[in-house]
Amino acid sequence: MLKVALPMTFAAAAGVSLVVQQALNANLRTALNSAVWSGFTSYAVGVLCMLLLALALREPVPSLSVVSRVPLWAWSGGIFGAIFIGLGIMLIPQIGTATFFVLLVAGQMLGALVFDHFGLLGVPVHPISFVRLVGAALLVCGVVLIRW
Structure with missing residues (x-):
């Protein structure tokens, strides 16, 4: 642990x-x-x-x-x-700080999904799955809620 x-x-x-x-x-x-x-x-x-x-x-x-x-x-x-x-x-x-960072994290998550899926710049390939897409969608929902 x-x-x-x-x-x-x-x-x-x-x-x-x-x-x-x-x-x-x-x-x-x-x-x-x-x-x-x-x-x-x-x-x-x-x-x-x-x-x-x-x-x-x-x-x-x-x-x-x-x-x-x-x-x-x-x-x-x-x-x-x-x-x-x-x-x-x-x-x-x-x-504001919260909005900047929640958008930053959303961008990082979406970018990370693409990099993982295609193995860009030598990162190990981890294909996009339904669960990963749901996680990214929930993160984007968090962006909307923080900004609201």
Whole structure:
């Protein structure tokens, strides 16, 4: 039970951390009067934290031969993180945190179903089933209820 409960607790905590991050970024945007500098600051602090974690864990820097073998598209994850942060900074003051995140989760769920079904970007294939579609539909219903 603990083998599953602990990772699920950490995943839920990661979700809460996203809410905190976006609320802080939206507040920083207001204080700086700049969405761009708010997003930049978020990434700069994040890079510093990852550097400190790498040093604390004594992670070796990947060799040039390893880096050169990584496909170009694999380096693009930060682009999507920047889209997430930028949209959160812009939209949370307009639509609210709950609406932003419920729509975010709905989009993640629908995207995850498509990625799983087709095995996009190398994820294991998990075909769409009736139960999974009902779960996604219930999530969309939750979106409507939260926004109501």
